[in-house]
Amino acid sequence: MNSALINLAYLAASVLFILGIKGLTHPRTAVRGNLYGASGMLLAIIATVASAEVFGSGVQGLGVILAGIVVGGGIGAAIALRIEMTAMPQMVALLNGFGGGASVFVAGAALFDAADPSTQMTVATVASGLIGGVTFFGSLVAFDKLQELVLPGKPIHFPGQQAVNSLIGLAALVVGYMIVDDPSATGLYWVLVALASVGGLLLTIPIGGADMPVAIALLNSYSGLAAASTGFVLNNNALIITGSLVGASGLILTRIMCKAMNRSLANVLTGAIGPEAVGGASADEVYAGKVKSSSPEEVAMLLDGARRVVIVPGYGLAVSQAQHAVCELADLLESKGTEVEFAIHPVAGRMPGHMNVLLAEADVAYDKLREMDDINPTFAQTDVAIVIGANDVVNPVANTDPTSPIAGMPILEVDKARTAVVIKRSLSPGFAGIPNPLFAADNTLMFFSDGKKAILDLITAIKEA
């Protein structure tokens, strides 16, 4: 097939990708959008197979390609079909890394194959190697931290960390310059990739568990930029367009996550939040004598007369695998004529939108999942707000105490509901490490229990009442 036709096929594929993302603007059109994206990919792959470079390479080349697709496709399908929804952040982290890795190899191969590379190509190759290497190893660390395999989930700091990071960055730039200066020194490409890999590792280890959504979104963006940069290596529009779409998507999500935590990106990347987060009242001052402990029977009675109930799920809900029980509770309350909605904080869960997926899996209709800005004004008309496994995101101190470590962080205003029921094992603090005055408020009942057990006990109590 001639190259004009192939480029037309790439253009069609790019349009299908854009339509695919556009489909994701509504749940009704989203499945179709995903199919558009998949068809675009199929089209691009078929066009490439038909190209003179690939088809002309004969049986051996085609065999290598087919083998690679079968192996990779098999791995991808196996992960995609088996992965638990709670483990979705790990899967996305892994795929981000693979995207970065693929760019490193493709750009490297192009550099080794080029007889007389242009400056554009060598600069782009260096960029692909750098971004791809950082993405690959950074994502593996993120995956490892989320899965809690080798490294602990908490931030890792060591003395002179910033100096080491700067040194690695500087060394990578020098090696990058040397490659551009003399592209025949191809061995240096691997030195560059090695430096970028160490850089990716060092940049991800100081990021703590609560900040993982930001790290994953950022690495998502990097994987796109690596693909776009590889597009500049190969003079390929499809890679450039797709890579920039993914890069933009990751950046937007990173910004949303940072805003939801009221942290700057620099602050997240250096893991600056930590044990020094004191200030404000101590736990004893906040809680002493004011916390009211409740029982399933009491909460069931409260819910019996409620017209409107809002459920506030946090990651603790997913940890105790309580999403199905919560859905059952919501159905039960609705069958008694109570209006039930779910209030979703942007950082609930371990990645952007994670909590929505977990609840959708448990058959909660998506129109009951309400965003923070939509639902906050309705808390004043809410009879009972049930908080399960969330802490910092419902801490009113964020609005009232400018010295608090979470000051200015947008919260779900559960304290405005007529009664707040907080299901929690103990009064232990959340990631921010500060006490939560909501737990001691006049209109709050604490229900000390494991999330899932609490909901099941509550369901039993309601049915018996």
Added chain:
Amino acid sequence: MDAFIPLLTIFMLAVFVGFEIITKVPPLLHTPLMSGSNAISGITIIGAMIAAATPSTLTTVLGFAAIVLAATNVVGGFLVTHRMLAMFQKKD
């Protein structure tokens, strides 16, 4: 530079298109957006196929490795996104 400027133009325009449509994706679907963008960033597979088809052993090996990684992204990304989106459709 003659080849670079048109590519840069395409890059910049695509970034703007990306920002425009992605800001319209509701937080409800941000997880499928991420896995879906993983899938389409597997487009690197077309570069990987071209590398694998070259006669040199080194570039063939690199191309093969890149195909495996990118194909994992493509198949894994689209499939898992479909799984998630189907959950959102159930109670429509």
